Amino acid sequence: MKIKTLLIFTFITIQTASSQTFQQKIQGDVRQGVLTETQVLYIRALRSFAPDRVPELYRDLSGLPLKSATGLLVRIRSRWNEFTPDQQSVLQSFFYRPDLPDSYVSPSGYFKIHYTTAGYHAVSPDDFDFSGVPDYVEEIANSFEYVYSVEIEQLGFNPPNDDNNEDGPEWDVYIQNINHYGYTDYLVDPGDPNRWITYITMDNDYTHTPTKGMNAARVTAAHEFFHMIQFGYYFRNEDIFLMEVGSTWMEDVVYDYVNDYIFYLSYFFNDTNTSFDYSDGWREYGLCIWFHFLEKRCGTRDIVRHVWEQIVYYPAVEALDMALRGMGHTYDEELALFYGWNYMTGSRADTTRFYPEGHNYPMVRIDGSFQFHQDTSFTEGIVPTAARYYQFSENNGNTITLIPTNLNRDDNTPGEFTLSLIRGEGYPLYTYLENNLQTRIIAEDYLRWKCVAVVELPGQETLFIPFNANQLGFSEEDLPASFPNPFMITNHAMTTIPFLLEEPGNIHIMIARSSGYLVKDENQYYESGLQLYYWDGKDDRGESMPSGIYVYIVTSGSKLIRRDKIALIR
Numbered sequence: 001m002k003i004k005t006l007l008i009f010t011f012i013t014i015q016t017a018s019s020q021t022f023q024q025k026i027q028g029d030v031r032q033g034v035l036t037e038t039q040v041l042y043i044r045a046l047r048s049f050a051p052d053r054v055p056e057l058y059r060d061l062s063g064l065p066l067k068s069a070t071g072l073l074v075r076i077r078s079r080w081n082e083f084t085p086d087q088q089s090v091l092q093s094f095f096y097r098p099d100l101p102d103s104y105v106s107p108s109g110y111f112k113i114h115y116t117t118a119g120y121h122a123v124s125p126d127d128f129d130f131s132g133v134p135d136y137v138e139e140i141a142n143s144f145e146y147v148y149s150v151e152i153e154q155l156g157f158n159p160p161n162d163d164n165n166e167d168g169p170e171w172d173v174y175i176q177n178i179n180h181y182g183y184t185d186y187l188v189d190p191g192d193p194n195r196w197i198t199y200i201t202m203d204n205d206y207t208h209t210p211t212k213g214m215n216a217a218r219v220t221a222a223h224e225f226f227h228m229i230q231f232g233y234y235f236r237n238e239d240i241f242l243m244e245v246g247s248t249w250m251e252d253v254v255y256d257y258v259n260d261y262i263f264y265l266s267y268f269f270n271d272t273n274t275s276f277d278y279s280d281g282w283r284e285y286g287l288c289i290w291f292h293f294l295e296k297r298c299g300t301r302d303i304v305r306h307v308w309e310q311i312v313y314y315p316a317v318e319a320l321d322m323a324l325r326g327m328g329h330t331y332d333e334e335l336a337l338f339y340g341w342n343y344m345t346g347s348r349a350d351t352t353r354f355y356p357e358g359h360n361y362p363m364v365r366i367d368g369s370f371q372f373h374q375d376t377s378f379t380e381g382i383v384p385t386a387a388r389y390y391q392f393s394e395n396n397g398n399t400i401t402l403i404p405t406n407l408n409r410d411d412n413t414p415g416e417f418t419l420s421l422i423r424g425e426g427y428p429l430y431t432y433l434e435n436n437l438q439t440r441i442i443a444e445d446y447l448r449w450k451c452v453a454v455v456e457l458p459g460q461e462t463l464f465i466p467f468n469a470n471q472l473g474f475s476e477e478d479l480p481a482s483f484p485n486p487f488m489i490t491n492h493a494m495t496t497i498p499f500l501l502e503e504p505g506n507i508h509i510m511i512a513r514s515s516g517y518l519v520k521d522e523n524q525y526y527e528s529g530l531q532l533y534y535w536d537g538k539d540d541r542g543e544s545m546p547s548g549i550y551v552y553i554v555t556s557g558s559k560l561i562r563r564d565k566i567a568l569i570r
Contacts, residue, residue: 022047022063023267023282038082041075042091044281048072048180049094064263065209067220067248067285069183070227071240075281078237095185097166097199098174104133105170106141110148112170113141115204121176123204137175139214140202143221144173150254151226157305160228163197164189171228172199181209182220184227186235196231200224211260219261222254223247234312241279241287242316246304248288252357253301261288262360269342269362275412276335276385277317292355293338298327314493317409321493330494330534332450336405336466339387340452343401350462366391372400377420382406384415392421399456400433404441404469408448417443417469419451429529431467441469447483447498447532468530481564482535482552488569489537489544497533499554499562504528507556511535511566514549537568546570 020028026043029035035043046054048069066072076083076091083091100114100121115137117125123136131138151157160171182202189195202224203209206216226247248261268286276287294303306326310319321331341354342364349358370376372392382388387405394400406415421439422430430438434455443449449469456462479498487495501507504527511520519539533554537545547570554561 020061022058022061024063025058025061027280038079041072041079042083042087044072045076045091045094048178050090051179053090064282066180066281067260067264068223068227068244069178069180070185070224070247071244071279071284072281073183073185074237074240097172097185098176098201100174100176103167104137104141105168106145108145108148110170111141111144111173112168113137113144113173113175114167115175121204123175136204140173140175140217140221143214143218144171144225146218147221147225147254151222151229151250155253155301155305157226157229157308158232160198160225160232161189161195163199164191166197166199174199174201175204176201177204178202179208181206181216182224184224184231186231194234196235198228198231200228209260210263211258215255215258216260218255219251219258222251226250230308230311233308236315238277239311239316241277241284242307242311242320244279244284245287245290246307248285249291249304252288252292259357259360261285262357265289266362269345269364272339272342272364273367273382273386273388275383289342289355289361290338292357293341294324294334296355297334297337298324298329303327318493325494325534325536332407333466335385335407336387336403336450336452339403339405340454340464340466343389343403343454344462344464348456348462353464364389366401369393371395372421375420375422377418379416379418381414381416384408384410384412390419394435396435397458398435400437400439401454401456402439402441403452403454405450405452406448407450408445415443415445415449417441417449429470431465431529433465434463439467441467442471443469444471446471446530447480447496468532470530479562482566486567486569487535487537490570494534494536495566495568497535497552497554497562497564497566499531499533501526501528501531501556501561505556507531507554507561509533509552509554511550511552513545514551519545519550535566544570 026040030040043054043058048066100116102115104113115123117123117134123134126135128135152159182200184198184200186196186198189197202217202220206213209216227243230243252261264285267282271283291304295301303323306323307319310322314322324331324334344350344354345358345361346363351358367388368390370392372394382404384406387403390402392400402419404417404419408415419441423436424438425436430440432438433453439453441449441451446469451467453465454462482495482497484492484495507524507526509522510518512518521540539545545568547568550566550568552566553563
């Protein structure tokens with residue numbers, strides 16, 4: 001096989017300060033060491049809550065407003081000791097519960113809307129139904145009523161915690177003049193350190209958001225009420241990225257016709273070589289398509305509720321894994337497919353097989369575009385839980401896009417892989433694509449890598465082919481017994497049993513205690529090559545197994561494929 005090393009160049013467009021957005025300016029100054037992450041939080045807080053106090057260098061820059069300042073407030077609290085006393089004095093005022101003179105209780109009695117018709121925070125006094133309450137306030141109340149009916153009554157989420165009768169028994173919503181969509185603030189219940197009390201703040205007119213007026217208010221109600229719900233399940237600082245992902249997804253569930261979330265997708269599509277759970281106040285809004293993906297893959301919106309039911313016990317990513325396993329999927333497998341789906345947007349969209357609204361989405365950034373003439377191999381790196389996109393074009397009009405994903409979530413060190421595309425058939429451990437083309441991905445920690453090949457053929461349906469990584473000179477002897485091993489239930493949701501198959505077929509998997517007592521007995525169909533079986537430490541009845549040594553046996557007909565041991569520790 002001929003090996004040709006491809007040099008991938010990144011072209012950086014130099015922008016003047018006047019053409020930069022607020023986000024670009026902030027991120028550029030962080031990269032250059034002009035700003036620290038703590039300074040960025042302070043400037044972003046000023047931009048959202050006191051725009052007249054933003055430093056002049058950042059004051060007049062354009063850019064989309066925060067969909068929710070909830071995450072911003074969480075990050076500020078988590079780094080409070082890093083701010084100067086003067087900064088703390090300014091920031092403290094942003095955490096006070098608003099005090100407004102007027103209020104209106106929604107028809108159901110669930111929500112109390114607080115407002116004023118005078119001064120800086122005034123709502124429009126229009127009252128065309130002569131009810132004595134401004135129409136805008138009534139519309140906000142009606143929006144929350146509808147949001148409640150969808151999120152609680154239809155989707156089955158738990159109602160939020162009550163707020164210990166603060167301003168009455170209702171959930172409180174405050175209308176103020178703010179420089180973002182809204183936010184949900186929280187306090188720890190004085191009587192229970194694991195219980196959070198929340199309230200919502202909304203904007204008074206929504207003239208500064210890309211979606212204007214009541215449609216912006218409606219999706220904000222859907223977004224922020226879901227934050228209230230999330231705090232009612234459980235809250236960890238590190239889970240805030242998934243809270244924003246879920247709340248932005250919820251906007252489109254409750255108000256499908258608005259589609260405000262689409263304005264924020266480019267923050268994610270232009271930044272694929274970044275860890276899945278990275279949160280910067282913009283990217284997590286675009287990541288909302290993760291739940292659109294899971295909803296379509298699992299065939300139900302229940303998957304999102306299952307995630308929050310698991311967040312009570314596990315951090316966000318582990319909760320995702322547990323919820324997915326309960327529906328016959330795994331986080332690792334779905335993450336690789338997710339990055340593959342994200343290629344199928346814009347002009348490449350297939351709204352039947354992939355995202356139903358994918359034709360409205362931006363197109364993902366391609367990391368390398370090449371004309372394929374001969375066997376090619378190159379080595380690159382990807383940060384954990386991220387992906388990259390490499391596109392190869394043939395003279396016959398075929399396009400092959402290879403999307404490797406680094407599934408390692410144990411550390412923050414970028415991983416290196418080698419990707420190959422060759423012409424020919426029958427090469428060991430290569431994946432056949434189409435038209436005499438084969439591919440493979442090689443990595444030292446091969447069990448933590450997956451790749452998706454997207455094959456576009458003129459006039460034909462796009463082929464979507466996921467496959468596993470392997471090692472150079474890979475053999476059965478290279479496989480670990482299982483990983484992690486020991487399998488510590490307190491630290492890991494599953495252990496993974498790898499095995500190699502020369503050809504596809506029905507595989508029999510048994511797991512037994514050292515005494516010989518059989519606890520798992522399954523038959524599954526697998527393709528050829530490296531395959532993975534996951535065990536959660538439970539028997540066929542779903543009962544948790546005690547600590548001990550377990551033996552697994554993998555067979556195909558009368559042929560023994562693998563036999564090894566797992567140490568389970570509770």
